[in-house]
Amino acid sequence: MLSLWIGGIAAHTIGYGRVGDLEVKHLWSSKGGGLDQISFSLAMPRGYTHPVLRQGTSVQVKRGPVSLGWGVMADPNRRAWTFVVDGLHRQARHFNASGMTNLQAVVEAANARGMGWNGVGNLPDVAVSAASEETAQLNTVADVLNEYCKLNNKRWGLDEHARPYIADDPTTCTRALTPGVPGMATAADDYLSHVEVRYVVEEIGTPPETTQLYALATASNTDTPHGPREGQEDLTSLGLLDPEVAEQYADALLAAQSARPAFTEAVDVAAFQVTTMGGTSPSQWEPMHGRRVKHFGVLDSDGRRAYGKTLEWVVGETILRPEQRSLILAPTEMAARTVAKIQQSNRRRSEVGFT
Amino acid sequence: MQITKPLHELDFDGLDLTGRTKYGPGSGYRFRALAAEATLGNPVPIERELLSGLRDGSFVVTDGHGNREPGFQIQMIADNSDLLAMAEGDLWPRIGRPVELGWKPPDGWGARTVFEVITSSLTHQFDGKDELRLVRAYQIRIVAHPFGFSEDEVVDVVSEALPETPVTVTIADGTSATGWTSPDGAVVAASGRLQVPSSAPSLITTGGTEYDEYYATMETTKDLDPDVDFTDTMYLTADVKFRYSNQYAFTSIPYIYTAEVDGLALPLVSYETVPATDYLRLTWLCNDPDADVVTLKAQCKIYGSPTAGLLVDNVERTNVPPGASSSGRESLRTVTVSGSARTAASIAVEHETEGLGETILYTSKELARGYHPALLRWLDATLTTAVDDDTAVSGSRVTSTGGFVFNVPATSLPRGTHLFMISARTTAAVVSKFDWDVVMRIGSHDIAGSTDSGTSEDGVTWDGTTTGPWQIIPIGITTLPPTDVPDSSAALVRITINPTALPDDVEIGQLWTFYLGDDAAITQIDCGAGTPDVGAIHNRLFLDAPNLRNEGRARAFVGTEADRADAFQATGLAESLDIHDVVPKIMQLYAITAGAPHPKITLRHRPAHFQYAPQPVTPAT
Numbered sequence: 001m002l003s004l005w006i007g008g009i010a011a012h013t014i015g016y017g018r019v020g021d022l023e024v025k026h027l028w029s030s031k032g033g034g035l036d037q038i039s040f041s042l043a044m045p046r047g048y049t050h051p052v053l054r055q056g057t058s059v060q061v062k063r064g065p066v067s068l069g070w071g072v073m074a075d076p077n078r079r080a081w082t083f084v085v086d087g088l089h090r091q092a093r094h095f096n097a098s099g100m101t102n103l104q105a106v107v108e109a110a111n112a113r114g115m116g117w118n119g120v121g122n123l124p125d126v127a128v129s130a131a132s133e134e135t136a137q138l139n140t141v142a143d144v145l146n147e148y149c150k151l152n153n154k155r156w157g158l159d160e161h162a163r164p165y166i167a168d169d170p171t172t173c174t175r176a177l178t179p180g181v182p183g184m185a186t187a188a189d190d191y192l193s194h195v196e197v198r199y200v201v202e203e204i205g206t207p208p209e210t211t212q213l214y215a216l217a218t219a220s221n222t223d224t225p226h227g228p229r230e231g232q233e234d235l236t237s238l239g240l241l242d243p244e245v246a247e248q249y250a251d252a253l254l255a256a257q258s259a260r261p262a263f264t265e266a267v268d269v270a271a272f273q274v275t276t277m278g279g280t281s282p283s284q285w286e287p288m289h290g291r292r293v294k295h296f297g298v299l300d301s302d303g304r305r306a307y308g309k310t311l312e313w314v315v316g317e318t319i320l321r322p323e324q325r326s327l328i329l330a331p332t333e334m335a336a337r338t339v340a341k342i343q344q345s346n347r348r349r350s351e352v353g354f355t
Numbered sequence: 356m357q358i359t360k361p362l363h364e365l366d367f368d369g370l371d372l373t374g375r376t377k378y379g380p381g382s383g384y385r386f387r388a389l390a391a392e393a394t395l396g397n398p399v400p401i402e403r404e405l406l407s408g409l410r411d412g413s414f415v416v417t418d419g420h421g422n423r424e425p426g427f428q429i430q431m432i433a434d435n436s437d438l439l440a441m442a443e444g445d446l447w448p449r450i451g452r453p454v455e456l457g458w459k460p461p462d463g464w465g466a467r468t469v470f471e472v473i474t475s476s477l478t479h480q481f482d483g484k485d486e487l488r489l490v491r492a493y494q495i496r497i498v499a500h501p502f503g504f505s506e507d508e509v510v511d512v513v514s515e516a517l518p519e520t521p522v523t524v525t526i527a528d529g530t531s532a533t534g535w536t537s538p539d540g541a542v543v544a545a546s547g548r549l550q551v552p553s554s555a556p557s558l559i560t561t562g563g564t565e566y567d568e569y570y571a572t573m574e575t576t577k578d579l580d581p582d583v584d585f586t587d588t589m590y591l592t593a594d595v596k597f598r599y600s601n602q603y604a605f606t607s608i609p610y611i612y613t614a615e616v617d618g619l620a621l622p623l624v625s626y627e628t629v630p631a632t633d634y635l636r637l638t639w640l641c642n643d644p645d646a647d648v649v650t651l652k653a654q655c656k657i658y659g660s661p662t663a664g665l666l667v668d669n670v671e672r673t674n675v676p677p678g679a680s681s682s683g684r685e686s687l688r689t690v691t692v693s694g695s696a697r698t699a700a701s702i703a704v705e706h707e708t709e710g711l712g713e714t715i716l717y718t719s720k721e722l723a724r725g726y727h728p729a730l731l732r733w734l735d736a737t738l739t740t741a742v743d744d745d746t747a748v749s750g751s752r753v754t755s756t757g758g759f760v761f762n763v764p765a766t767s768l769p770r771g772t773h774l775f776m777i778s779a780r781t782t783a784a785v786v787s788k789f790d791w792d793v794v795m796r797i798g799s800h801d802i803a804g805s806t807d808s809g810t811s812e813d814g815v816t817w818d819g820t821t822t823g824p825w826q827i828i829p830i831g832i833t834t835l836p837p838t839d840v841p842d843s844s845a846a847l848v849r850i851t852i853n854p855t856a857l858p859d860d861v862e863i864g865q866l867w868t869f870y871l872g873d874d875a876a877i878t879q880i881d882c883g884a885g886t887p888d889v890g891a892i893h894n895r896l897f898l899d900a901p902n903l904r905n906e907g908r909a910r911a912f913v914g915t916e917a918d919r920a921d922a923f924q925a926t927g928l929a930e931s932l933d934i935h936d937v938v939p940k941i942m943q944l945y946a947i948t949a950g951a952p953h954p955k956i957t958l959r960h961r962p963a964h965f966q967y968a969p970q971p972v973t974p975a976t
Contacts, residue, residue: 278838
């Protein structure tokens with residue numbers, strides 16, 4: 001059984017001891033990953049409460065002694081006794097980078113102010129943008145990490161022990177989906193084969209009366225089976241950029257989301273449809289996010305140059321409902337297809353970005 | 356047969372509903388349940404359909420059972436309406452709250468079955484004719500726990516705590532066949548084992564020279580002279596191997612092994628592969644105080660035109676439970692659970708004089724299928740040095756200059772996610788984590804795509820003494836065996852553990868791999884080691900499964916007093932707190948008590964039954 005430990009107390013020893021409607025979501029993403037959300041309900045006698053059932057309590061989800069991630073409880077619904085726990089990685093949105101862009105320094109300082117992460121993990125000791133490092137920037141910790149990952153095409157998140165990490169997508173498959181798991185539909189909305197970004201290459205004149213000189217950086221993928229399609233992005237809001245950084249940015253943009261049509265669906269897999277590469281089925285609770293899976297029975301016709309090969313994809317989101325024995329796996333960078341997701345992604349675009 | 360004088364009893368919260376007992380003042384009132392409308396209800400299965408790859412049909416699992424709903428039509432009988440009103444006033448306060456409903460069958464032989472009522476409701480049907488007869492009819496609707504319980508709690512005997520002095524008596528060591536007989540020919544002692552001949556193989560299916568299928572049995576009996584008292588050495592063990600001599604011959608699984616004492620078959624409590632051999636070690640439980648003969652039997656199917664036989668070695672009787680370490684700090688215990696339905700039990704782990712230390716209780720159906728979490732017996736001895744050490748959980752400590760390598764037969768591991776845990780200590784001023792890697796070996800080759808590796812999150816620390824404290828830490832999780840193999844496979848899973856500190860500075864006492872599938876439950880609580888100290892070092896652990904009497908909440912109490920006078924909920928000391936399913940009849944339980952050798956483990960519960968409880972019997976010991 002999966003167990004929840006709320007403020008160090010096992011949830012199944014509270015109230016009538018029943019943790020219901022449990023849903024555990026993990027992410028693997030360039031905008032924060034690891035345990036993302038837990039929702040559950042508790043059966044409680046009328047008028048009962050417990051000191052740990054309040055906003056801000058630290059929550060750990062475990063299988064036996066094995067940690068599966070850490071989160072922070074949101075304000076409980078005290079009428080229905082339903083609970084939502086936000087993954088600890090989301091704390092990054094609620095802590096300021098305070099003028100710094102050095103990943104280690106930012107996280108170390110935020111931890112000292114109570115962000116609650118377990119050290120700085122493998123975060124590199126580098127600034128996101130040396131060219132524009134200054135003290136008057138207004139970023140959250142998440143902005144800094146997101147921007148670093150966007151520039152370098154990396155993923156960040158917290159591992160099961162709440163340590164932050166920066167990582168690449170895996171290149172070798174460690175799990176297989178047996179034939180019978182349906183292939184996922186794709187959509188080409190975000191597809192681009194060529195991208196141009198405009199950035200500030202130089203500032204001339206004497207402040208405050210300066211003039212900005214602009215330049216373009218480009219990235220292309222000419223060897224694509226889906227035909228050419230061009231796009232652009234304005235990076236002038238980032239201030240002065242090195243040409244290499246702008247180039248990196250264009251490459252990352254192309255690599256991260258646009259070089260192929262995006263998946264629009266997730267798959268709901270049965271207990272024995274996920275196996276190791278050797279065919280043994282792991283338990284459903286074993287973390288799948290960030291794993292590269294080989295999707296047997298589905299040919300890769302969606303953008304890799306080698307047609308006819310078995311599809312491989314990286315798991316970007318997992319939703320586990322242990323009571324239903326249901327596990328949903330979604331690929332990384334899934335295209336928004338529901339109204340809610342589209343609104344969410346539009347909102348993200350309109351947010352003030354990295355300064 | 357018809358019972359002419361029914362002796363049945365039906366009571367609701369102590370109120371007799373058979374109409375035999377009079378309550379109240381004066382001429383009194385009686386309650387009588389009408390047989391025509393009565394029902395005891397049934398457990399309602401909770402079934403869940405699973406998503407699967409099946410083209411037709413679907414997998415359905417039974418997650419548990421919903422409440423039963425007994426119901427009775429009750430007549431209240433009295434001499435006047437005032438007494439009838441009093442009768443109602445007697446019944447109504449018992450409605451809508453947890454009470455007990457008891458039923459004893461009319462022939463007087465069966466035991467009383469108790470249904471734990473969760474709540475109930477009452478309806479009255481006014482009837483003018485009834486009023487004239489001074490009778491009133493009520494309908495009781497009851498919501499109760501799905502299963503019927505025996506009246507009394509029982510303490511099921513987990514294999515007893517080991518006596519401090521293990522006793523093992525050899526019945527046959529394979530060097531002499533004296534006294535061993537077989538109906539199929541002579542039993543011969545050769546190469547340090549007994550060779551038992553088989554019956555003439557009987558042809559079952561014809562399939563051509565190599566594919567003819569035969570059935571054969573093997574049997575050997577030893578007259579025990581003088582008679583043997585098994586009560587102090589209740590485990591009968593034997594190492595056995597099936598043998599055939601024909602180039603075509605191969606066997607189909609399963610073989611069936613049985614042991615009998617004085618003609619009565621013994622319950623098999625464990626089987627496991629004997630390390631570094633291809634023998635199986637079988638363990639049976641026997642309480643015969645006066646055993647005359649012991650018989651070992653096997654049966655199998657074979658192909659070809661074979662000469663079959665059974666090899667037998669190390670027939671012993673012992674008081675050491677199977678899988679026990681010589682230090683008594685870890686063991687596989689067998690519990691005989693009374694009743695026939697799943698029940699909520701209280702498991703107690705106790706030692707009279709020593710704090711239990713780091714304590715792990717593990718249960719899984721796989722334990723009864725030969726799986727054993729301890730891996731030290733698979734250690735590659737060529738790289739390591741083992742020294743007897745009574746403080747180590749396994750009874751020996753191992754040092755290595757080149758890491759620790761374990762060659763585990765793939766078929767001995769249940770398929771699924773496993774957790775590696777290690778008992779280790781450092782002997783120098785270092786903190787050591789552990790790198791682990793896993794690979795599948797068949798023949799001399801590593802199988803492609805079968806590797807997995809990682810590093811532990813925690814490490815063992817040094818306390819400044821040369822013999823640092825033993826610590827149990829998790830190392831990592833992986834799916835085992837990494838590559839699926841058939842049940843007959845000889846493949847090995849090679850597990851390599853490397854301390855991140857200098858290997859010389861680290862000693863290990865055990866490596867475990869805990870299978871964590873759906874049915875597995877693991878509880879890990881640090882009870883503190885040393886002399887028991889109220890509130891700090893605990894020599895007793897009580898795990899209470901959720902039941903109606905503890906509001907459905909799991910509890911884990913630690914303390915020093917047997918009556919729980921100083922016990923408290925141990926959530927703060929627990930790494931893991933699972934709910935252990937207690938299922939009749941034979942249940943296996945794996946226990947580690949790092950601080951206390953040979954703890955006593957008992958299981959207290961109310962035996963549960965689908966519907967009717969039998970008379971209690973003293974469980975086999």
